[in-house]
Amino acid sequence: MSIHIPDSLLLSVQKPARYIGGEVNTIHKDLSSIDTHFCFCFPDVYDVGMCHLGLQLLYHEINRYEGVYCERSFAPWPDMEEAMRKHQIPLYSLETFTPLKEFDFVGFTLQYEMSYTNILNMLDLAGIPLYSHERTDDDPLVIAGGPNAYNPEPLADFIDLFYMGEGEVEYEHLFKEYAAHKKSGKSRREFLKLAAQIPGMYVPALYDVFYEEEPAEGCLHTPRIQKIVPNQPGVPEKVSKVMVSDMDSASYPTHPIIPYLQIVHDRAVMEIFRGCIRGCRFCQAGMIYRPVRMKSRECILQWVNETLKATGYDEISLTSLSSNDYPGLYDLLREIHHTYPHVNVSLPSLRVDAFSLQLMEELAQGKKSGLTFAAEAGTQRLRDVINKGITEEEILSGVKLAFEGKWDRVKLYFMLGLPTETEEDIEGIADLAGKIVSQWHNIPKENRSRDLRVTVSTSFFVPKPFTPFQWCAQTEYQSYMDKQQFLNSKIYNKKIQYHCHDAFLSTLEGLLARGDRRTGRLIYAAWKHGCRFDSWSDLFKEEAWRAAIEETGTELSYYCYRERKEDEVFPWDHIDVGVTKQFLYREYQNGLQGKVTPNCRQHCSGCGVRTLADSGVCYEVKAE
Amino acid sequence: MKKQLVFYKGGRLKFVGHLDLMRTLQRAITRAAIPLAYSQGFNPHPQMSFASPLALGWTGEQEVMEIKLEQEMADDAVMNQLNAQLPEGLNIIRCRTIEEGAPSVMAQVQAALYRIVFPSEERTSWPALIDDYMRQESILLQKMGKVRGRKQRVEVDVKPLIFDWQLEDAQTLLLLCACGSEQNLKPDLLVHALYQQMGREELKFEEQITRLELFGKSEFGYQSLSHPGEI
Numbered sequence: 001m002s003i004h005i006p007d008s009l010l011l012s013v014q015k016p017a018r019y020i021g022g023e024v025n026t027i028h029k030d031l032s033s034i035d036t037h038f039c040f041c042f043p044d045v046y047d048v049g050m051c052h053l054g055l056q057l058l059y060h061e062i063n064r065y066e067g068v069y070c071e072r073s074f075a076p077w078p079d080m081e082e083a084m085r086k087h088q089i090p091l092y093s094l095e096t097f098t099p100l101k102e103f104d105f106v107g108f109t110l111q112y113e114m115s116y117t118n119i120l121n122m123l124d125l126a127g128i129p130l131y132s133h134e135r136t137d138d139d140p141l142v143i144a145g146g147p148n149a150y151n152p153e154p155l156a157d158f159i160d161l162f163y164m165g166e167g168e169v170e171y172e173h174l175f176k177e178y179a180a181h182k183k184s185g186k187s188r189r190e191f192l193k194l195a196a197q198i199p200g201m202y203v204p205a206l207y208d209v210f211y212e213e214e215p216a217e218g219c220l221h222t223p224r225i226q227k228i229v230p231n232q233p234g235v236p237e238k239v240s241k242v243m244v245s246d247m248d249s250a251s252y253p254t255h256p257i258i259p260y261l262q263i264v265h266d267r268a269v270m271e272i273f274r275g276c277i278r279g280c281r282f283c284q285a286g287m288i289y290r291p292v293r294m295k296s297r298e299c300i301l302q303w304v305n306e307t308l309k310a311t312g313y314d315e316i317s318l319t320s321l322s323s324n325d326y327p328g329l330y331d332l333l334r335e336i337h338h339t340y341p342h343v344n345v346s347l348p349s350l351r352v353d354a355f356s357l358q359l360m361e362e363l364a365q366g367k368k369s370g371l372t373f374a375a376e377a378g379t380q381r382l383r384d385v386i387n388k389g390i391t392e393e394e395i396l397s398g399v400k401l402a403f404e405g406k407w408d409r410v411k412l413y414f415m416l417g418l419p420t421e422t423e424e425d426i427e428g429i430a431d432l433a434g435k436i437v438s439q440w441h442n443i444p445k446e447n448r449s450r451d452l453r454v455t456v457s458t459s460f461f462v463p464k465p466f467t468p469f470q471w472c473a474q475t476e477y478q479s480y481m482d483k484q485q486f487l488n489s490k491i492y493n494k495k496i497q498y499h500c501h502d503a504f505l506s507t508l509e510g511l512l513a514r515g516d517r518r519t520g521r522l523i524y525a526a527w528k529h530g531c532r533f534d535s536w537s538d539l540f541k542e543e544a545w546r547a548a549i550e551e552t553g554t555e556l557s558y559y560c561y562r563e564r565k566e567d568e569v570f571p572w573d574h575i576d577v578g579v580t581k582q583f584l585y586r587e588y589q590n591g592l593q594g595k596v597t598p599n600c601r602q603h604c605s606g607c608g609v610r611t612l613a614d615s616g617v618c619y620e621v622k623a624e
Numbered sequence: 625m626k627k628q629l630v631f632y633k634g635g636r637l638k639f640v641g642h643l644d645l646m647r648t649l650q651r652a653i654t655r656a657a658i659p660l661a662y663s664q665g666f667n668p669h670p671q672m673s674f675a676s677p678l679a680l681g682w683t684g685e686q687e688v689m690e691i692k693l694e695q696e697m698a699d700d701a702v703m704n705q706l707n708a709q710l711p712e713g714l715n716i717i718r719c720r721t722i723e724e725g726a727p728s729v730m731a732q733v734q735a736a737l738y739r740i741v742f743p744s745e746e747r748t749s750w751p752a753l754i755d756d757y758m759r760q761e762s763i764l765l766q767k768m769g770k771v772r773g774r775k776q777r778v779e780v781d782v783k784p785l786i787f788d789w790q791l792e793d794a795q796t797l798l799l800l801c802a803c804g805s806e807q808n809l810k811p812d813l814l815v816h817a818l819y820q821q822m823g824r825e826e827l828k829f830e831e832q833i834t835r836l837e838l839f840g841k842s843e844f845g846y847q848s849l850s851h852p853g854e855i
Contacts, residue, residue, distance in 0.1 A: 008830045011680070011829035012829055016680070017640050017641070017644060021636070022636050022711060024648075258648075261640075261644055312651030312652060312653070313651065342662070
């Protein structure tokens with residue numbers, strides 16, 4: 001069945017192009033030749049979801065499989081949701097306007113915690129029962145993947161099947177099993193048992209959670225987890241992530257879908273490597289995407305060429321974590337720039353030094369954009385605690401060069417509430433910004449730009465699973481706000497602007513990030529109270545979340561404010577991302593002692609991923 | 625060299641706004657390897673201009689745009705290569721080379737012919753309603769305008785902007801009215817005013833508006849921009 005959306009309805013909502021599909025480079029297949037119909041769902045609005053490389057990657061990867069058709073769906077904006085509910089239009093896919101309920105699989109990508117209520121809302125709009133145990137053989141299988149899937153437990157009641165790892169690897173296998181299962185006519189539960197045998201697949205219903213008898217220390221009624229174990233034979237005790245071993249032979253979406261609508265990042269994207277060698281202790285991406293795996297220069301150049309030809313974009317972004325760690329980055333950029341002079345090349349994270357400044361000047365053709373430093377902490381001591389390998393000297397010499405090159409805008413990013421943080425560290429943020437202004441004053445007037453603007457932005461540190469800081473207590477809401485106030489009082493210079501915001505969202509993010517199977521009730525209650533699009537500040541309903549916390553008896557003292565002991569059983573302990581718990585704990589202790597850990601290219605610190613990986617930086621010859 | 629392109633925009637492309645349409649066409653031109661010229665200067669932008677933006681939700685049967693090319697290219701090649709890159713709902717109908725120095729399409733356009741289809745509703749006699757409405761001495765519309773530099777609602781008589789009209793059938797109005805930078809009448813304003821007079825306050829967007837053709841003016845009268853030479 002194909003849904004028809006009346007023109008009059010589309011004209012009554014903002015940006016109707018979000019809901020029409022039919023963009024250039026979308027894939028069309030004959031539905032009668034399909035065994036497996038998959039709908040990739042992004043739990044945010046179209047304009048945000050379409051910027052996501054993972055969507056383009058999986059869409060084109062899955063559509064290469066014979067007998068499988070991957071379509072897309074996004075969270076409708078509240079005006080469209082209202083119109084759809086009023087006219088009883090169920091959530092549909094953008095390629096064939098098929099209701100989601102008629103798909104074999106509905107797959108959500110979990111990119112950030114504050115999108116969880118949108119998942120429930122999308123299921124509800126689709127008419128699919130929210131709870132996994134309420135679904136019947138007539139309902140689609142609901143699968144979820146992406147970085148947040150590594151702690152699947154808060155969503156365990158709603159998702160039938162989690163995919164742990166990189167999407168290119170096991171979907172084909174899963175769909176083959178599914179096609180065979182469909183012919184067999186067996187029940188959905190039978191299929192889920194079968195799926196649990198496939199590498200990377202986690203079926204939460206096949207695992208039971210046991211709790212201790214007494215509440216955790218300092219908590220009223222929430223006991224710690226004792227263990228999470230399979231509830232039947234043949235189900236693996238631990239689920240290991242799956243990953244691409246050779247980036248050059250993995251597929252790449254060189255014909256990405258080109259939205260009509262101007263989206264948040266409206267440009268071509270080229271991934272140059274996956275993973276990060278740095279090991280910053282607060283960073284989840286730096287741990288879960290290990291090990292670093294490079295794409296060859298030849299491969300990148302060829303794919304850039306194909307992508308630009310297939311899209312007509314005039315901007316391309318080379319993406320990765322920590323771009324500077326790509327060997328031969330500057331030559332690569334120069335070559336792209338010279339081959340396509342009309343195309344703007346951008347990098348999301350470039351370290352500032354003489355080289356990169358010269359390069360930025362070349363790339364921007366005289367335009368001076370702002371410089372960005374993610375210093376993360378205000379003192380060297382705290383930067384050592386978090387293993388952020390950037391020094392004050394590097395920043396100051398970087399800005400000096402930049403000011404001499406007439407750059408006049410500097411953005412600085414920091415986190416408040418990091419472990420071991422003192423007032424001195426917070427003051428250090430203001431000091432560093434002040435020193436940057438002094439650098440500018442020290443340059444003779446004729447050699448610098450006329451004015452300077454330094455922007456300091458702080459976010460609140462949120463401990464995440466699979467990081468060395470997963471044992472840490474999260475800073476309490478009031479304390480977050482006090483720290484922010486304290487920093488604000490230390491910034492007097494008129495050239496420095498301070499951006500700050502409310503901390504409640506960070507508290508919630510921490511709660512969901514380290515939540516467990518009991519947290520599902522909270523997400524459900526919040527959704528019932530009307531929460532959706534929680535990451536949009538104008539749609540965020542603080543009171544509704546507070547009411548849901550109250551109603552479900554969720555103890556922030558348990559989930560957020562409690563420092564975990566070494567023997568804590570985490571809700572995600574049965575998931576294996578390669579990096580071991582022992583390594584993470586060692587790194588936690590190193591951090592508390594301010595000991596810096598070298599990066600993966602300098603020295604292998606034995607994080608454990610080498611046993612899971614068969615390629616990447618773990619197998620490169622070290623320079624030492 | 626300059627090319628004038630006549631194109632159709634309809635189907636689902638109705639819901640793509642003018643700025644998004646410009647980007648869509650620019651990218652299609654790049655993919656089609658048509659050597660689009662860029663302006664000189666600090667912020668080069670593609671040399672592409674439109675006779676008149678088409679509002680979101682309307683179909684355009686014969687919209688007109690001009691592009692400037694860096695190198696010579698045959699009209700057929702431009703049309704065929706570009707059509708191969710365009711999504712369903714957008715296609716080039718004609719392409720011709722125009723002389724340098726000719727006034728831009730944007731400056732030429734003076735009038736547009738619209739077809740407005742009203743929703744079929746029982747107990748609504750559109751012909752009589754439309755007839756009465758259009759035959760008024762003056763047709764007053766509320767629109768946003770400036771009075772002494774301040775933006776506010778103003779009432780204007782749009783009767784002089786309506787050059788001709790006729791009922792094509794019981795619920796279809798053909799309307800020839802002013803279009804362009806000098807004076808412009810948006811036909812949806814007229815439709816909504818008519819609704820209001822009928823006592824329907826809420827906008828339902830149920831009418832279908834198609835812009836059939838754009839016209840310039842010469843000593844002989846209105847002249848189609850998409851069919852030069854015809855009057």
